[in-house]
Amino acid sequence: MARRSGLMATIAREAARQARISEAERKRYEREQIRIAKEQQRQHIQNEKDAKLRYIESRIEETDDLNYELAERIKDLYGILDHTLQVNDMVSFNSLKINEKFRDFIVPTSISVPLTKPQLDDYINKIKSPNLFTKLIPGFEKKYQSALIEAKQQYENGLVLYEAKENERLVAKDRLKSEYDQEKYMFEIKVRDRNLEIDAFEESYRNGEREAIIDYNAMVLERSEYPAGFPQIFRLAYISDSKELVIDYELPNKDIVPTTMEYRYVKTKDEISEKFRKIQEIKNMYSDVVAGVTLRTIHEVLEADQGNVIDVVVFSAYVHSVDPATGKDSMPYLISIRVTKEKFEGLDLNRVEKSVCLRNLGAQVSPRPTELQAVKPILEFDMVDKRFVEHEDMLGSLQGLPNLMELNPYEFEMLVTDLFARMGLDAKLTRSSKDGGVDCVAFDTRPIVGGKVVIQAKRYKNTVGVSAVRDLYGTMLNEGANKGILVTTKSYGPDAYEFAKDKPIELIDGGGLLYLLEKNGINARIIFE
Structure with a gap:
């Protein structure tokens, strides 16, 4: 019994030891799982922080991009004038022409290389020639001759096939060349016409x-x-x-x-x-x-x-x-x-x-x-009226319209007086000048902005210079007028515009006169003889 009790005690101790080991393993496993979970949580938190940081960085970068685009936009607006000062605005007439050459003729590899022509020897050499031994074999010579005939037939067939395919290749090559020549011809016609058109355009411009x-x-x-x-x-x-x-x-x-x-x-x-x-x-x-x-x-x-x-x-x-x-x-x-x-x-x-x-x-x-x-x-x-052109250009299309250049000085001064009267001014003809123009004093009856207006007309065939504008300005000062208007059948020189630019003077050229007449129910033309 004593031995049995000692065995049971040993078994119990071993069981207890194994239980302790299992419990320790279980606790170690639980601690490891807790550690892993905490590590995963820390990593998750870190990932969230990193993601949030990256997100914030992306938003800051987005803001920077918007500010950069805004700064570029402002720079472009302030640099509107500066931009054109860095480039040559002249248009080269040569650049308007077609200067490139037509593409080269390139034959596809599939039809560029001639096919290999069959050779009779290539077929015959495949047949084993008879020797002293094979000549003694009954029927060998007959078989040899039969093979020669077959080889020659194969050669003939191959030659026919070669010639057919080679002909197809040459026909395809000729067709491509013909299409290329046609395209090149049309291109050269286009280039010629375009370049002649540009030459004519340049000549018209320079004229x-x-x-x-x-x-x-x-x-x-x-x-x-x-x-x-x-x-x-x-x-x-x-x-x-x-x-x-x-x-x-x-x-x-x-x-x-x-x-x-x-x-x-x-x-x-x-x-x-x-x-x-x-x-x-x-x-x-x-x-x-x-x-x-x-x-x-x-x-x-x-x-x-x-x-x-x-x-x-x-x-x-x-x-x-x-x-x-x-x-x-x-x-x-x-x-x-x-x-x-x-x-x-x-x-x-x-x-x-x-x-x-x-x-x-x-x-x-x-x-x-x-x-x-x-x-x-x-x-x-x-x-800027298109009818204000030279006699030879528009005479045929202007029949039936009065030519202002055919009016006598009195008729012309009355026309100008009536025009401004229709435009709402109280216009009064005063006196005619020696050169056939008219001095007219008018009154703009509007309060504040109105006042006395001196109008002078020049029925000229030549460009009006600065002296006429100076004369008008002197008349304004003498009359105490608020404004001066100079009307001509021709045009004004640059010096006339320069003198009038900062003064209460309005210059109306021939095109402007025709426009004002038309707006007030008078259709006319200006033709210089």
């Missing part, structure tokens, strides 16, 4: 033909690269007598200026907020845009004037808007300027202050362009 000059300057302005949002819509006209280019240009509206001054990321709200630009700053920037487009456009056409066909540029710019009072579309003009080439080329555009420069050039500028306060264009675009 001072109106349509060619308009087309050339349209290309100059169309090639001008502006930031996004600029309409780049314009109309051009050209007055040959005074070598005057008239530009009617559409400006972007004030929305072209970003209202946002800066973007900021607010971490606590997780949002990108905007700091808005001051209203006065928006007004100043938009005024700078208007001035920049004006100076840039004039610079471009004058720099590109390789034919020396422009002496004067008239630039007027407007915006498309809606009249808040009527709800109808309106086109208020925000700037208008007439400047001579000589004076403009004397400017250093790299150093000028744009607004001051324009005032010095006598530009009429809206004092509040963001509010669309309009100015009167120096020259109504529609007043």
